[in-house]
Amino acid sequence: MRIGTRSSPLALAQTQQVADLLRRLVPDLTIETVPTTTEADKWQGDLAQLGGKGLFVKAIDQQLQRGDIDMAVHCLKDVPGDQPMPQGLIFAAMLPRADVRDVLVVPDGSPVKSLGDLPPGATVATTAVRRKAQILARRPDLNVVRVRGAVGTRLEKLDGKTGDLKADAMVLARAGLERLGMTDRIVYEFPVQEMLPAVGAAVLALECRRDDTPVAGLLERLNDPKTQTEATAERVMLHGLRGHCNSPIAGYCTTEPDGQLSLRGMVFSRDGSTFAHAHIWGETSNDPGTLGSRVCAELLRQDARDIIDGIPH
């Protein structure tokens, strides 16, 4: 089994996790990890100029289509929501979702424990336009700056060990820190009501060729139907909104104890001052695709289109 992955430490840790799961199913399986450094990994500028964050995924999908690898591990969050599945490829499994929350991290030695502790005008580093909008919605006085690179590199930049980033705090995904064993850096976990997660947050998707029955059959055994259902609702919503990679869009679906789905979606202007918000749950929402479409329709009714189109690509 040749597993394609990006070459960042986070991607490699995720691939290792998948390899361990596969070995538990097939103890004598030979696994080869095939890391790729994509064009987007090397690019230090604005990703939108290069063609958006889908580039991380595209290079690996092409290897899979060519038969250079047998499967790929993708962060579902990084898979563009505005494009159809690449020709001949499927997500054969989605692993049980990890913690979806965004978290606050501060430079080594800083006493700051929350956004509220930051003085007026303080600088917060993050890449996601979705996080930026939600930070500014709470604290319009803050100076939100972009930071790129692997998670470990970002933390080094925050600590001033490399580069010239001068930030008082940084917001990133808990799931990434968890997989890297770096949760000791977390000073605050944003409840989802404070910072709605990205569509597909904390979900690992296992991709293979549709006609590769042996691989698809094996991967399907790792599928978590609950995660897959929730992710489907979120991605149908995202697809219907026709966002681009600069659109601050958030979406989070959960399953209630009685099995019913609950989907919340938000679309923000870049500075977070304007937003649309929809939350639908209950009896008639149990088909994830229908639920995603309904939340999308409600967001569009609240002029989400104008908000999205008002943001430069």
Ligand SMILES: NCc1[nH]cc(CCC(=O)O)c1CC(=O)O
């Ligand atoms: N955009 C990079 C990325 N893609 C997935 C994760 C974390 C794990 C996840 O949410 O699946 C991260 C790091 C981050 O956003 O801090």
